[in-house]
Amino acid sequence: MGGVTDLPPAPWRARPGLARLVAALGPGDARIVGGAVRDTLLGIETADVDLATPHDPRTVIARLEAAGIKAVPTGIEHGTITAVSSDEVYEVTTLRRDVTTDGRRATVAFTDDWREDAARRDFTINALYADPATGELYDYFDGIADLEARRVRFIGDPYRRIAEDHLRILRFFRFLARFGDEADAEGLNACTDRANDLMALSRERIANELLRLLVAPKAVDVVQLMLDRGIFTPVLPEVDTAGVSRLRRLASYEILNIDPDPIRRLAALLPQDPVAVELVASRLKLSNAQRKRLVTAVSPLPEVHDEADAWREKLAYRIGIESAIDQLLLHGSAVAAARLKDMNEVPRFPVKGGDLIARGLSKGPDVAKALRRIEDRWVAEGFPDAARVTAITDEEVAQVLDASR
Template sequence: MTQIDPATAPWAGREGFGGLIEALGAGDVRIVGGAVRDTLLGLPVADLDLATRHRPETVVERLAAAAIRAVPTGIAHGTITAVLPDGPVEVTTLRRDVSTDGRHATVAFSDDWREDAARRDFTMNALYADPTTGELFDYFGGLDDLAARRVRFIGDPLQRIAEDHLRILRFFRFLARFGDTPEPAGLAACTARARDLMALSRERIADELLKLLVAPGAVWVAALMVERGIFAPVLPEIADTARLAALAEREAAAGIAPHAIRRLAALIPADSATAGDIAARLRLSNAQRKRLESAAVPHDGSDPRTLAYRISVDAAVDRLLLAGASVEPLADWSLPRFPLTGGALVERGIRKGPLVAATLRRIEDAWVAEGFPGEDRLAALTDAAVAQTLNEDSSRNA
């Protein structure tokens, strides 16, 4: 293929996009990276990124002249975000790396498309397309690699990893998303330099890992990473992928979408304290930490709906799937709300304070144990609990 049909391209018809291209000059700007790759693969395109010969200050001037809001989101690295009605578009000046330290790069601006392509990680991410004609520009065999489902570094893999250590994890993430078999030179380089991951921030590691775990090839790629010792420097707890493989089969059988935190729980020991330590190490959000800790608690065999009521539907689904228990009882089931309040018990003569809370808890436990019965049965449970509490209270004060 030498071009993308401009009439059916994902960017065709996006409000404001034509005006952006006109403002920058069609011959001086190209769509680059993931949008081109995913279009060629027939996948949805979420983000549009543009590369341009213009310097950042020129981009800002041209967008201002066209009444397009420009935000200098990464101006030191040449990136300006154009705010369009259909969403933001990043516009980045062509550049080359001057120096790198494995985490950050110092860049110089360029007007050479090939030079810009040469600093990118994989050949399939170094494809450019003319936004008007759809003509494709491929400097390093990315089209052939894409057709072969081959994730291949541009140039020497060891050098590319030395420039940015995160490329080790990106290699495996892209392999899980797009690849069929690992490219030998890249795999060997990632294996040899796995300890470089220790120099990265844990947030960057977590971001790549969680994306990898929901990719189509996550199971076999995670197994390959364990075999090659990729996790060992930063997550030594991950030593086996059998639970992940079983979980993926159960998710598919139940028609439940993969969830990164649930899949991470399948890779680590089934222990809440260990899960909390890993969550802290990866700088996960509070919500992610709580879900991981909950998923790491072994299922106690309780009724699925009771479990969901106690810990939430999502958390219950995690535990049930990880344990190989049925999630069918939770399909199309809405979490019920306990309708009774403490005020209603006070009106019936129970003294305010601990007695109200204890009685309310007793009624709720009985209601849950009976499968969330309707109003009439709840009233009967309430009558019995209130009578018991009043009787016990009277006996204590006699």
């Protein structure tokens, strides 16, 4: 990468929608910025392609509409327009500078100065621009050198950048976990000193950054660094050395062709106590589905009464395939979890209430009682075929009828 001056070829550069969009904005008035440039230089596939332009947002909209490109003012107050060009989605943002910041949001003013726009970004590796036609690179703060060194470094004074947006503390560690071999010492010390600033952020923003961090390639080592530096203390004091050890063990199991999962990794990091985890999930304002899965993951693994493969399927039937894999991995049953990975769906219980009414049960609690008994036996016997289900059903219906007489 040393001495590189042009962006290497990449599939996204040949997208027809990008060519249309650049033509609409005008020669020299659009540059690719941020992640697409960074990832392409690293040889990483990129999905999102963002552009920057000196045109003000209203001019961007007018130019796109004149070219037949759909323009959606998704963040127009901050200069961002979503462009839909040849069924491809791009974000186009006007060059800007910060006027005021309070650690959570910024008031911006538009500019036509590319360096001024770069100066307001967080890290040097995110402030790289490229000409979409020629691939010429624009690097105002030695981001390419930092990228080559796998170094995560703030642009300018780290304390000032953190004061502008406190979330940059977590972003520093997320980018370190994804791209870094080296944490810039000045930036690391600033994050450590200002960790309490995280308390001013919404819990949703904290959760979003944390979950993205946890699946990064070097997440375990970076989480250990964050623990050592006291980063978790203001917002997630439950994280301790035992949690990092569980996370490291879980990550080692993922070599069994199991993809890293943010909720599962968060479950490993937290105390293995459903009540404590429920409180954390509530504090982070996780979705109901995420909260339920997190609590289930740290719940005790049901006692296994047989060695047959069916017990894994029984667990998956009761709590779902995803949660079964979570529990098995967290309890050290990595091979069992790997065998469940390719299970597409759990067996379908073949009996319905109408079937029991047709056999003589009256509508009401007897039907629900009989269904539970039939289902329990069906699961216990390893999901038997139709003939056995019929036999179980007839037997249980008879017993319920006898008990009701």
